[in-house]
Amino acid sequence: MSVLIVGSTALDSIKTPHAENPRLLGGSASHAAVAASFFAPVKLVGVVGADFPKKYVALYKKHRIDLEGLQIQEGKTFHWSGEYEVNMNNRRTLLTELGVFEKFTPHLPDKFKRIPFVLLANIAPALQHHVLDQMTRPKFVVADTMDLWLNIALPDLLRLLPRVDGFVLNDSEAHQLTKQDNVFAALRTIHKLGPRYVIIKKGSHGSILSGPKGCFICPAYPLHNVVDPTGAGDSFVGGLMGYLSTSRGSVDSNIRRAMIHGSVAASFCCEGFGLTRTTRVNRAEINRRVRELEKLTKF
Amino acid sequence: MSVLIVGSTALDSIKTPHAENPRLLGGSASHAAVAASFFAPVKLVGVVGADFPKKYVALYKKHRIDLEGLQIQEGKTFHWSGEYEVNMNNRRTLLTELGVFEKFTPHLPDKFKRIPFVLLANIAPALQHHVLDQMTRPKFVVADTMDLWLNIALPDLLRLLPRVDGFVLNDSEAHQLTKQDNVFAALRTIHKLGPRYVIIKKGSHGSILSGPKGCFICPAYPLHNVVDPTGAGDSFVGGLMGYLSTSRGSVDSNIRRAMIHGSVAASFCCEGFGLTRTTRVNRAEINRRVRELEKLTKF
16 A cells, blocks of 8 residues: 655755765655655655755656655745764754745645555644645554654644554653653653554664554664764654555554564665665665564564 | 672662662672572672671572672771662762772682682772682673773773673763764774673663674663662673573573573662662563563564
8 A cells, every 4th residue: 555655855964074965855754755665655745946956856756756746836945954963863953944845735636635554754743734634534644743843833743643543753752742751651641642653763772662562672773884864763654654554464463563664764764865875775675684683683 | 500790799878859768788799699699599709898787698698699708897888879860860979988898809719719600790890800810711701890990990991801701881881982982883892802792781772782693682671660770780780690600502592581681680670779679579570571571572
Protein backbone atom coordinates (compact mmCIF):
# COMPACT_ATOMS: atom_id res chain seq x y z
CA MET A 1 0.00 0.00 0.00
CA SER A 2 1.02 3.60 -0.52
CA VAL A 3 2.09 6.03 2.16
CA LEU A 4 1.07 9.68 2.17
CA ILE A 5 3.70 12.05 3.56
CA VAL A 6 2.93 15.66 4.37
CA GLY A 7 5.58 17.98 5.76
CA SER A 8 8.17 20.59 4.92
CA THR A 9 10.14 20.67 1.70
CA ALA A 10 13.13 22.92 2.10
CA LEU A 11 16.61 23.94 1.16
CA ASP A 12 19.10 23.33 3.97
CA SER A 13 22.45 25.07 4.30
CA ILE A 14 24.44 22.99 6.75
CA LYS A 15 27.73 23.69 8.44
CA THR A 16 29.65 21.11 10.45
CA PRO A 17 33.15 21.33 11.95
CA HIS A 18 34.38 19.55 8.82
CA ALA A 19 32.48 21.04 5.90
CA GLU A 20 29.82 23.43 4.69
CA ASN A 21 27.12 22.60 2.16
CA PRO A 22 24.67 25.21 0.90
CA ARG A 23 21.12 24.67 -0.34
CA LEU A 24 20.82 20.90 -0.04
CA LEU A 25 17.43 19.25 -0.48
CA GLY A 26 15.92 19.06 2.99
CA GLY A 27 12.76 19.35 5.04
CA SER A 28 10.88 16.73 7.03
CA ALA A 29 8.80 15.51 4.07
CA SER A 30 11.81 15.19 1.75
CA HIS A 31 13.81 13.07 4.20
CA ALA A 32 10.81 10.95 5.17
CA ALA A 33 9.68 10.47 1.56
CA VAL A 34 13.05 9.31 0.27
CA ALA A 35 13.44 6.92 3.23
CA ALA A 36 9.93 5.54 2.72
CA SER A 37 10.48 5.15 -1.04
CA PHE A 38 12.77 2.15 -0.50
CA PHE A 39 9.76 0.20 0.76
CA ALA A 40 6.56 1.67 -0.66
CA PRO A 41 5.05 4.00 -3.26
CA VAL A 42 5.11 7.50 -1.73
CA LYS A 43 2.73 10.40 -2.28
CA LEU A 44 4.19 13.69 -1.15
CA VAL A 45 2.38 16.88 -0.16
CA GLY A 46 4.41 20.05 0.33
CA VAL A 47 5.26 23.43 -1.14
CA VAL A 48 8.30 24.87 -2.87
CA GLY A 49 9.06 28.22 -4.51
CA ALA A 50 9.82 29.02 -8.12
CA ASP A 51 13.52 28.88 -7.19
CA PHE A 52 13.34 25.17 -6.32
CA PRO A 53 16.15 23.49 -8.26
CA LYS A 54 15.00 21.14 -11.06
CA LYS A 55 17.60 18.60 -9.93
CA TYR A 56 15.67 18.13 -6.70
CA VAL A 57 12.44 17.49 -8.59
CA ALA A 58 14.42 14.92 -10.57
CA LEU A 59 15.69 13.41 -7.32
CA TYR A 60 12.13 12.97 -6.01
CA LYS A 61 11.17 11.39 -9.32
CA LYS A 62 14.15 9.06 -9.26
CA HIS A 63 12.61 7.70 -6.05
CA ARG A 64 9.24 7.36 -7.83
CA ILE A 65 7.66 9.86 -5.42
CA ASP A 66 4.25 11.03 -6.61
CA LEU A 67 4.48 14.84 -6.76
CA GLU A 68 0.88 15.67 -7.62
CA GLY A 69 0.56 17.15 -4.11
CA LEU A 70 3.72 19.26 -4.37
CA GLN A 71 2.67 22.88 -4.83
CA ILE A 72 5.05 25.13 -6.74
CA GLN A 73 4.34 28.75 -5.85
CA GLU A 74 5.67 32.18 -6.76
CA GLY A 75 8.34 33.12 -4.24
CA LYS A 76 11.19 31.44 -2.46
CA THR A 77 11.53 27.92 -1.13
CA PHE A 78 11.76 27.51 2.64
CA HIS A 79 15.45 27.92 3.50
CA TRP A 80 16.99 26.77 6.77
CA SER A 81 20.58 27.15 7.81
CA GLY A 82 22.24 25.53 10.81
CA GLU A 83 25.62 24.78 12.32
CA TYR A 84 26.67 21.68 14.29
CA GLU A 85 29.12 21.62 17.17
CA VAL A 86 32.08 19.24 17.26
CA ASN A 87 30.08 16.48 19.01
CA MET A 88 27.52 16.55 16.14
CA ASN A 89 24.65 16.51 18.62
CA ASN A 90 24.16 20.16 19.46
CA ARG A 91 23.24 22.49 16.64
CA ARG A 92 22.18 26.08 16.36
CA THR A 93 19.96 27.63 13.74
CA LEU A 94 21.72 30.38 11.83
CA LEU A 95 18.82 31.41 9.62
CA THR A 96 15.19 30.55 8.85
CA GLU A 97 13.57 32.04 5.72
CA LEU A 98 10.06 30.62 5.51
CA GLY A 99 9.35 31.90 1.98
CA VAL A 100 6.31 30.19 0.41
CA PHE A 101 6.12 27.86 3.42
CA GLU A 102 4.77 30.72 5.55
CA LYS A 103 1.36 30.53 3.91
CA PHE A 104 1.37 26.83 3.07
CA THR A 105 -1.94 25.02 3.22
CA PRO A 106 -1.62 21.34 2.41
CA HIS A 107 -4.14 20.54 -0.27
CA LEU A 108 -4.69 16.85 -1.00
CA PRO A 109 -5.39 15.72 -4.55
CA ASP A 110 -8.54 13.56 -4.51
CA LYS A 111 -6.62 10.37 -5.20
CA PHE A 112 -4.54 10.97 -2.03
CA LYS A 113 -7.57 11.13 0.28
CA ARG A 114 -8.02 7.40 0.72
CA ILE A 115 -4.40 6.43 1.20
CA PRO A 116 -4.27 4.02 4.17
CA PHE A 117 -0.92 5.01 5.73
CA VAL A 118 -0.44 8.66 6.58
CA LEU A 119 2.69 10.30 7.94
CA LEU A 120 2.17 13.78 9.28
CA ALA A 121 5.84 14.68 9.23
CA ASN A 122 7.13 17.59 11.29
CA ILE A 123 5.01 20.61 10.42
CA ALA A 124 2.65 22.94 12.34
CA PRO A 125 -0.04 20.89 14.17
CA ALA A 126 -2.77 23.08 12.59
CA LEU A 127 -1.62 21.86 9.16
CA GLN A 128 -1.50 18.27 10.42
CA HIS A 129 -5.16 18.72 11.47
CA HIS A 130 -5.98 20.15 8.06
CA VAL A 131 -4.58 17.04 6.35
CA LEU A 132 -6.62 14.70 8.54
CA ASP A 133 -9.74 16.78 7.85
CA GLN A 134 -9.35 15.91 4.16
CA MET A 135 -8.72 12.17 4.64
CA THR A 136 -11.29 9.39 4.41
CA ARG A 137 -10.76 6.78 7.11
CA PRO A 138 -7.01 6.26 6.98
CA LYS A 139 -5.83 2.95 8.40
CA PHE A 140 -2.81 4.18 10.34
CA VAL A 141 -1.80 7.77 11.02
CA VAL A 142 1.51 8.78 12.62
CA ALA A 143 2.47 12.33 13.58
CA ASP A 144 5.94 13.68 14.18
CA THR A 145 6.62 17.05 15.80
CA MET A 146 9.37 19.36 17.11
CA ASP A 147 10.07 21.53 20.15
CA LEU A 148 8.89 24.65 18.30
CA TRP A 149 5.29 23.39 18.23
CA LEU A 150 5.40 22.46 21.89
CA ASN A 151 6.40 26.07 22.53
CA ILE A 152 4.04 27.96 20.24
CA ALA A 153 1.21 25.57 19.27
CA LEU A 154 0.70 23.22 22.21
CA PRO A 155 -3.14 23.43 22.25
CA ASP A 156 -3.24 22.44 18.54
CA LEU A 157 -0.87 19.56 19.22
CA LEU A 158 -2.88 18.32 22.21
CA ARG A 159 -6.01 18.33 20.07
CA LEU A 160 -4.15 16.37 17.39
CA LEU A 161 -2.93 13.52 19.61
CA PRO A 162 -6.33 11.79 20.04
CA ARG A 163 -6.70 11.87 16.24
CA VAL A 164 -3.53 9.87 15.48
CA ASP A 165 -2.57 6.22 15.99
CA GLY A 166 1.09 6.91 16.57
CA PHE A 167 3.09 9.85 17.86
CA VAL A 168 6.84 10.23 17.45
CA LEU A 169 9.00 12.69 19.36
CA ASN A 170 12.50 12.86 20.75
CA ASP A 171 13.50 12.46 24.38
CA SER A 172 13.94 16.15 25.12
CA GLU A 173 10.53 16.89 23.57
CA ALA A 174 8.97 14.09 25.63
CA HIS A 175 10.47 15.69 28.73
CA GLN A 176 9.18 19.12 27.67
CA LEU A 177 5.68 17.74 27.01
CA THR A 178 5.30 15.60 30.14
CA LYS A 179 7.74 17.18 32.63
CA GLN A 180 8.87 13.59 33.28
CA ASP A 181 12.60 12.85 33.44
CA ASN A 182 12.03 9.11 33.15
CA VAL A 183 11.36 8.04 29.57
CA PHE A 184 9.02 5.18 30.55
CA ALA A 185 7.01 7.45 32.80
CA ALA A 186 6.83 9.93 29.90
CA LEU A 187 5.56 7.21 27.53
CA ARG A 188 2.75 6.39 29.94
CA THR A 189 1.77 10.05 30.23
CA ILE A 190 1.75 10.53 26.45
CA HIS A 191 -0.53 7.51 25.95
CA LYS A 192 -3.07 9.27 28.14
CA LEU A 193 -3.05 12.15 25.66
CA GLY A 194 -4.38 9.87 22.94
CA PRO A 195 -2.01 7.81 20.78
CA ARG A 196 -1.94 4.01 21.09
CA TYR A 197 1.63 3.93 19.81
CA VAL A 198 4.25 6.31 21.17
CA ILE A 199 7.84 6.31 19.99
CA ILE A 200 10.54 8.30 21.76
CA LYS A 201 13.68 8.85 19.69
CA LYS A 202 17.01 9.05 21.51
CA GLY A 203 19.42 9.77 18.64
CA SER A 204 22.49 7.52 18.78
CA HIS A 205 20.93 5.69 21.76
CA GLY A 206 18.12 4.32 19.56
CA SER A 207 14.41 4.64 20.23
CA ILE A 208 11.69 3.16 22.39
CA LEU A 209 8.22 2.10 21.31
CA SER A 210 5.31 1.76 23.66
CA GLY A 211 2.25 0.14 22.13
CA PRO A 212 -0.61 -2.29 22.77
CA LYS A 213 1.86 -5.19 22.87
CA GLY A 214 4.22 -3.52 25.34
CA CYS A 215 7.54 -1.82 24.80
CA PHE A 216 10.27 -2.38 22.24
CA ILE A 217 13.82 -1.16 22.73
CA CYS A 218 15.08 -0.34 19.23
CA PRO A 219 18.83 0.10 18.72
CA ALA A 220 20.47 2.74 16.56
CA TYR A 221 22.72 1.33 13.87
CA PRO A 222 26.34 1.82 15.02
CA LEU A 223 28.01 4.63 13.11
CA HIS A 224 31.70 5.40 13.44
CA ASN A 225 31.39 8.67 11.60
CA VAL A 226 28.38 10.97 11.62
CA VAL A 227 28.69 13.41 8.73
CA ASP A 228 25.37 15.27 9.12
CA PRO A 229 22.48 14.15 11.35
CA THR A 230 19.99 16.61 9.81
CA GLY A 231 16.85 14.69 8.85
CA ALA A 232 17.78 11.48 10.70
CA GLY A 233 14.55 11.56 12.72
CA ASP A 234 12.50 12.22 9.58
CA SER A 235 14.27 9.36 7.80
CA PHE A 236 13.54 7.09 10.76
CA VAL A 237 9.81 7.71 10.73
CA GLY A 238 9.71 7.72 6.92
CA GLY A 239 11.43 4.33 6.75
CA LEU A 240 9.15 3.05 9.49
CA MET A 241 5.96 4.08 7.67
CA GLY A 242 7.22 2.89 4.29
CA TYR A 243 8.04 -0.54 5.67
CA LEU A 244 4.79 -0.75 7.63
CA SER A 245 2.61 0.15 4.66
CA THR A 246 3.88 -2.72 2.54
CA SER A 247 4.08 -5.43 5.21
CA ARG A 248 1.44 -8.12 5.40
CA GLY A 249 -0.32 -8.62 8.70
CA SER A 250 -1.22 -6.27 11.51
CA VAL A 251 0.60 -3.12 12.53
CA ASP A 252 1.26 -4.80 15.88
CA SER A 253 3.08 -7.68 14.28
CA ASN A 254 5.18 -5.47 11.97
CA ILE A 255 5.96 -2.30 13.88
CA ARG A 256 9.15 -3.57 15.55
CA ARG A 257 10.76 -4.54 12.28
CA ALA A 258 9.43 -1.29 10.82
CA MET A 259 11.34 0.63 13.50
CA ILE A 260 14.49 -1.35 12.75
CA HIS A 261 14.15 -0.43 9.08
CA GLY A 262 13.59 3.20 10.10
CA SER A 263 16.70 3.02 12.26
CA VAL A 264 18.72 1.78 9.29
CA ALA A 265 17.31 4.52 7.03
CA ALA A 266 18.35 7.08 9.66
CA SER A 267 21.86 5.62 9.77
CA PHE A 268 22.34 6.16 6.04
CA CYS A 269 20.97 9.69 6.37
CA CYS A 270 23.68 10.52 8.94
CA GLU A 271 26.47 9.29 6.68
CA GLY A 272 26.21 12.12 4.19
CA PHE A 273 25.18 15.76 3.94
CA GLY A 274 21.47 16.22 3.41
CA LEU A 275 20.15 13.32 1.33
CA THR A 276 23.38 12.67 -0.57
CA ARG A 277 24.08 9.32 1.05
CA THR A 278 20.47 8.16 1.34
CA THR A 279 19.77 8.63 -2.36
CA ARG A 280 22.63 6.27 -3.24
CA VAL A 281 21.32 3.44 -1.04
CA ASN A 282 19.62 0.32 -2.34
CA ARG A 283 17.35 -2.20 -0.67
CA ALA A 284 20.10 -4.82 -0.44
CA GLU A 285 22.28 -2.45 1.62
CA ILE A 286 19.33 -1.72 3.88
CA ASN A 287 18.67 -5.43 4.39
CA ARG A 288 22.34 -5.99 5.20
CA ARG A 289 22.22 -3.43 8.03
CA VAL A 290 18.95 -4.92 9.31
CA ARG A 291 20.69 -8.30 9.56
CA GLU A 292 23.66 -6.64 11.27
CA LEU A 293 21.31 -5.13 13.86
CA GLU A 294 19.91 -8.60 14.45
CA LYS A 295 23.41 -9.86 15.20
CA LEU A 296 24.29 -6.81 17.31
CA THR A 297 21.35 -7.30 19.66
CA LYS A 298 21.08 -11.09 19.88
CA PHE A 299 21.94 -12.75 23.19
CA MET B 1 34.00 -21.14 39.48
CA SER B 2 34.55 -18.37 42.03
CA VAL B 3 35.00 -14.72 41.32
CA LEU B 4 37.46 -12.51 43.18
CA ILE B 5 36.33 -8.93 43.69
CA VAL B 6 38.64 -6.21 44.91
CA GLY B 7 37.47 -2.65 45.41
CA SER B 8 36.15 -0.14 47.90
CA THR B 9 33.97 -1.04 50.87
CA ALA B 10 32.33 2.08 52.20
CA LEU B 11 29.50 3.76 54.01
CA ASP B 12 27.40 5.93 51.71
CA SER B 13 25.20 8.79 52.86
CA ILE B 14 22.87 9.49 49.97
CA LYS B 15 20.45 12.33 49.42
CA THR B 16 17.90 12.40 46.61
CA PRO B 17 15.08 14.89 45.99
CA HIS B 18 12.78 12.40 47.74
CA ALA B 19 14.73 11.05 50.71
CA GLU B 20 17.96 10.96 52.65
CA ASN B 21 19.69 7.83 53.91
CA PRO B 22 22.83 7.95 56.05
CA ARG B 23 25.61 5.38 56.28
CA LEU B 24 24.28 2.72 53.90
CA LEU B 25 26.55 -0.15 52.89
CA GLY B 26 28.29 1.00 49.71
CA GLY B 27 31.52 0.98 47.75
CA SER B 28 32.37 -0.60 44.42
CA ALA B 29 33.30 -3.98 45.89
CA SER B 30 30.15 -4.22 48.04
CA HIS B 31 27.80 -3.55 45.14
CA ALA B 32 29.72 -5.80 42.75
CA ALA B 33 30.03 -8.62 45.30
CA VAL B 34 26.34 -8.73 46.19
CA ALA B 35 25.37 -8.65 42.48
CA ALA B 36 27.86 -11.42 41.67
CA SER B 37 26.69 -13.53 44.62
CA PHE B 38 23.44 -14.42 42.84
CA PHE B 39 25.48 -16.39 40.31
CA ALA B 40 28.76 -17.48 41.86
CA PRO B 41 30.76 -17.88 45.06
CA VAL B 42 32.40 -14.52 45.75
CA LYS B 43 35.70 -13.74 47.46
CA LEU B 44 35.94 -10.13 48.55
CA VAL B 45 39.04 -8.07 49.22
CA GLY B 46 38.67 -4.67 50.87
CA VAL B 47 39.15 -2.69 54.03
CA VAL B 48 36.81 -1.32 56.69
CA GLY B 49 37.34 0.48 60.00
CA ALA B 50 36.53 -0.61 63.51
CA ASP B 51 33.28 1.38 63.20
CA PHE B 52 31.97 -0.88 60.39
CA PRO B 53 28.47 -1.98 61.46
CA LYS B 54 28.12 -5.66 62.30
CA LYS B 55 24.85 -5.76 60.34
CA TYR B 56 26.82 -5.15 57.15
CA VAL B 57 29.17 -8.03 57.90
CA ALA B 58 26.04 -10.11 58.40
CA LEU B 59 24.71 -8.86 55.06
CA TYR B 60 27.88 -9.98 53.24
CA LYS B 61 27.61 -13.34 54.97
CA LYS B 62 23.96 -13.72 54.04
CA HIS B 63 25.19 -13.57 50.44
CA ARG B 64 27.83 -16.22 51.27
CA ILE B 65 30.63 -13.77 50.43
CA ASP B 66 34.01 -15.03 51.58
CA LEU B 67 35.41 -12.29 53.84
CA GLU B 68 38.87 -13.71 54.49
CA GLY B 69 40.25 -10.84 52.39
CA LEU B 70 38.31 -8.12 54.21
CA GLN B 71 40.73 -6.24 56.43
CA ILE B 72 39.32 -4.66 59.58
CA GLN B 73 41.61 -1.87 60.73
CA GLU B 74 41.76 0.65 63.56
CA GLY B 75 40.12 3.85 62.37
CA LYS B 76 37.08 4.83 60.39
CA THR B 77 35.45 3.19 57.40
CA PHE B 78 35.58 5.09 54.08
CA HIS B 79 32.56 7.43 54.12
CA TRP B 80 31.13 9.04 51.01
CA SER B 81 28.22 11.42 50.86
CA GLY B 82 26.45 12.63 47.74
CA GLU B 83 23.32 14.36 46.54
CA TYR B 84 21.34 13.67 43.36
CA GLU B 85 19.51 16.25 41.28
CA VAL B 86 15.85 15.86 40.31
CA ASN B 87 16.69 14.00 37.09
CA MET B 88 18.62 11.36 39.13
CA ASN B 89 21.50 11.51 36.66
CA ASN B 90 23.63 14.37 37.91
CA ARG B 91 25.05 14.10 41.39
CA ARG B 92 27.52 16.06 43.46
CA THR B 93 29.80 14.79 46.17
CA LEU B 94 29.15 16.45 49.51
CA LEU B 95 31.89 14.75 51.50
CA THR B 96 34.66 12.16 51.16
CA GLU B 97 36.31 10.81 54.32
CA LEU B 98 38.83 8.18 53.22
CA GLY B 99 39.52 6.83 56.73
CA VAL B 100 41.29 3.46 56.64
CA PHE B 101 40.87 3.38 52.86
CA GLU B 102 43.59 6.01 52.51
CA LYS B 103 46.35 3.52 53.28
CA PHE B 104 44.62 0.42 51.92
CA THR B 105 46.86 -2.19 50.36
CA PRO B 106 44.90 -5.15 49.03
CA HIS B 107 46.45 -8.26 50.45
CA LEU B 108 45.27 -11.55 48.94
CA PRO B 109 44.93 -14.63 51.15
CA ASP B 110 46.81 -17.48 49.50
CA LYS B 111 43.65 -19.34 48.57
CA PHE B 112 42.48 -16.28 46.56
CA LYS B 113 45.57 -16.18 44.35
CA ARG B 114 44.44 -18.80 41.87
CA ILE B 115 40.84 -17.70 41.43
CA PRO B 116 40.12 -17.73 37.68
CA PHE B 117 37.74 -14.74 37.41
CA VAL B 118 38.99 -11.44 38.78
CA LEU B 119 37.07 -8.19 38.99
CA LEU B 120 39.19 -5.17 39.74
CA ALA B 121 36.28 -2.98 40.77
CA ASN B 122 36.65 0.78 40.87
CA ILE B 123 39.73 1.56 42.97
CA ALA B 124 43.09 3.29 42.33
CA PRO B 125 44.87 1.69 39.34
CA ALA B 126 48.02 1.23 41.46
CA LEU B 127 46.02 -1.05 43.77
CA GLN B 128 44.56 -2.89 40.78
CA HIS B 129 48.15 -3.53 39.65
CA HIS B 130 49.03 -4.73 43.12
CA VAL B 131 46.22 -7.30 43.01
CA LEU B 132 47.35 -8.65 39.65
CA ASP B 133 50.94 -8.87 40.93
CA GLN B 134 49.70 -11.36 43.54
CA MET B 135 47.61 -13.51 41.17
CA THR B 136 48.70 -16.71 39.48
CA ARG B 137 47.49 -16.89 35.88
CA PRO B 138 43.89 -15.73 36.24
CA LYS B 139 41.61 -16.83 33.40
CA PHE B 140 39.69 -13.59 32.90
CA VAL B 141 40.41 -10.19 34.46
CA VAL B 142 38.11 -7.20 34.15
CA ALA B 143 38.89 -3.72 35.44
CA ASP B 144 36.44 -0.93 36.17
CA THR B 145 37.47 2.67 36.79
CA MET B 146 36.19 6.21 37.34
CA ASP B 147 36.90 9.75 36.15
CA LEU B 148 39.04 10.47 39.23
CA TRP B 149 41.72 7.99 38.11
CA LEU B 150 41.72 9.41 34.59
CA ASN B 151 42.44 12.77 36.20
CA ILE B 152 45.05 11.85 38.80
CA ALA B 153 46.43 8.39 37.88
CA LEU B 154 46.28 8.12 34.10
CA PRO B 155 49.81 6.65 33.65
CA ASP B 156 48.98 3.86 36.14
CA LEU B 157 45.72 3.18 34.32
CA LEU B 158 47.39 3.10 30.91
CA ARG B 159 49.92 0.57 32.24
CA LEU B 160 47.05 -1.52 33.61
CA LEU B 161 45.06 -1.82 30.39
CA PRO B 162 47.41 -4.26 28.61
CA ARG B 163 47.25 -6.47 31.74
CA VAL B 164 43.46 -6.97 31.71
CA ASP B 165 41.14 -8.91 29.41
CA GLY B 166 38.22 -6.54 29.81
CA PHE B 167 37.85 -2.86 30.64
CA VAL B 168 34.60 -1.23 31.70
CA LEU B 169 33.99 2.51 31.79
CA ASN B 170 31.12 4.89 31.21
CA ASP B 171 30.56 7.05 28.15
CA SER B 172 31.83 10.29 29.63
CA GLU B 173 34.98 8.52 30.85
CA ALA B 174 35.45 6.98 27.40
CA HIS B 175 35.22 10.47 25.93
CA GLN B 176 37.69 11.79 28.52
CA LEU B 177 40.15 8.97 27.82
CA THR B 178 40.00 8.98 24.02
CA LYS B 179 38.84 12.53 23.17
CA GLN B 180 36.38 10.80 20.81
CA ASP B 181 32.75 11.92 20.77
CA ASN B 182 31.64 8.84 18.88
CA VAL B 183 31.29 5.81 21.15
CA PHE B 184 32.29 3.30 18.44
CA ALA B 185 35.37 5.32 17.56
CA ALA B 186 36.18 5.43 21.30
CA LEU B 187 35.84 1.63 21.58
CA ARG B 188 38.33 1.19 18.75
CA THR B 189 40.81 3.55 20.40
CA ILE B 190 40.52 1.80 23.78
CA HIS B 191 41.20 -1.62 22.21
CA LYS B 192 44.53 -0.22 21.01
CA LEU B 193 45.39 0.49 24.66
CA GLY B 194 45.23 -3.23 25.45
CA PRO B 195 41.93 -4.89 26.42
CA ARG B 196 40.31 -7.41 24.07
CA TYR B 197 36.90 -6.66 25.57
CA VAL B 198 35.76 -3.08 26.11
CA ILE B 199 32.38 -2.20 27.59
CA ILE B 200 31.06 1.34 27.60
CA LYS B 201 28.20 1.93 30.05
CA LYS B 202 25.57 4.50 29.10
CA GLY B 203 23.32 4.46 32.19
CA SER B 204 19.64 4.22 31.26
CA HIS B 205 20.66 3.88 27.60
CA GLY B 206 22.29 0.49 28.26
CA SER B 207 25.83 -0.48 27.37
CA ILE B 208 27.94 -1.51 24.39
CA LEU B 209 30.45 -4.33 24.24
CA SER B 210 33.23 -4.53 21.71
CA GLY B 211 35.06 -7.83 21.66
CA PRO B 212 36.67 -10.43 19.41
CA LYS B 213 33.24 -11.41 18.06
CA GLY B 214 32.18 -7.85 17.27
CA CYS B 215 29.86 -5.52 19.09
CA PHE B 216 26.83 -6.16 21.28
CA ILE B 217 24.23 -3.52 22.03
CA CYS B 218 22.98 -4.32 25.54
CA PRO B 219 19.75 -2.70 26.72
CA ALA B 220 19.11 -1.30 30.17
CA TYR B 221 16.12 -2.84 31.92
CA PRO B 222 13.24 -0.31 31.74
CA LEU B 223 12.69 1.37 35.09
CA HIS B 224 9.77 3.67 35.76
CA ASN B 225 11.20 4.87 39.03
CA VAL B 226 14.87 5.25 39.87
CA VAL B 227 15.25 5.54 43.64
CA ASP B 228 19.06 5.67 43.88
CA PRO B 229 21.47 4.87 41.02
CA THR B 230 24.54 4.72 43.30
CA GLY B 231 26.39 1.48 42.61
CA ALA B 232 24.46 0.59 39.44
CA GLY B 233 27.65 0.41 37.38
CA ASP B 234 29.34 -1.74 40.05
CA SER B 235 26.29 -4.03 40.18
CA PHE B 236 26.38 -4.31 36.39
CA VAL B 237 29.97 -5.48 36.25
CA GLY B 238 29.53 -7.63 39.38
CA GLY B 239 26.54 -9.41 37.87
CA LEU B 240 28.41 -9.79 34.60
CA MET B 241 31.45 -11.40 36.25
CA GLY B 242 29.36 -13.58 38.54
CA TYR B 243 27.35 -14.93 35.63
CA LEU B 244 30.43 -15.40 33.45
CA SER B 245 32.37 -17.32 36.10
CA THR B 246 29.72 -20.02 36.43
CA SER B 247 28.74 -20.39 32.76
CA ARG B 248 29.98 -23.33 30.76
CA GLY B 249 31.80 -22.61 27.53
CA SER B 250 33.98 -19.76 26.37
CA VAL B 251 33.83 -16.17 27.53
CA ASP B 252 32.99 -15.24 23.94
CA SER B 253 29.91 -17.42 23.93
CA ASN B 254 28.66 -16.21 27.34
CA ILE B 255 29.57 -12.56 27.62
CA ARG B 256 26.41 -11.19 25.97
CA ARG B 257 24.11 -13.01 28.37
CA ALA B 258 26.49 -12.05 31.17
CA MET B 259 25.97 -8.36 30.28
CA ILE B 260 22.20 -8.88 30.25
CA HIS B 261 22.39 -10.38 33.73
CA GLY B 262 24.58 -7.45 34.80
CA SER B 263 22.01 -5.08 33.35
CA VAL B 264 19.27 -6.74 35.40
CA ALA B 265 21.40 -6.62 38.56
CA ALA B 266 21.91 -2.89 37.96
CA SER B 267 18.16 -2.39 37.54
CA PHE B 268 17.47 -3.84 40.98
CA CYS B 269 20.24 -1.72 42.48
CA CYS B 270 18.53 1.45 41.17
CA GLU B 271 15.20 0.52 42.74
CA GLY B 272 16.29 1.05 46.33
CA PHE B 273 18.74 3.08 48.39
CA GLY B 274 22.19 1.53 48.58
CA LEU B 275 21.86 -2.25 48.50
CA THR B 276 18.42 -2.40 50.16
CA ARG B 277 16.59 -3.61 47.06
CA THR B 278 19.35 -5.82 45.70
CA THR B 279 19.68 -7.81 48.90
CA ARG B 280 16.00 -8.78 48.73
CA VAL B 281 16.26 -10.15 45.17
CA ASN B 282 16.26 -13.83 44.29
CA ARG B 283 17.45 -15.64 41.21
CA ALA B 284 13.90 -16.24 39.95
CA GLU B 285 13.26 -12.48 39.87
CA ILE B 286 16.51 -11.96 37.98
CA ASN B 287 15.58 -14.63 35.44
CA ARG B 288 12.17 -13.01 34.97
CA ARG B 289 13.76 -9.68 34.03
CA VAL B 290 16.21 -11.42 31.71
CA ARG B 291 13.25 -12.97 29.89
CA GLU B 292 11.54 -9.58 29.80
CA LEU B 293 14.63 -8.07 28.18
CA GLU B 294 14.48 -10.82 25.58
CA LYS B 295 10.92 -9.83 24.75
CA LEU B 296 11.72 -6.11 24.82
CA THR B 297 14.46 -6.42 22.21
CA LYS B 298 13.13 -9.12 19.90
CA PHE B 299 12.12 -8.12 16.38
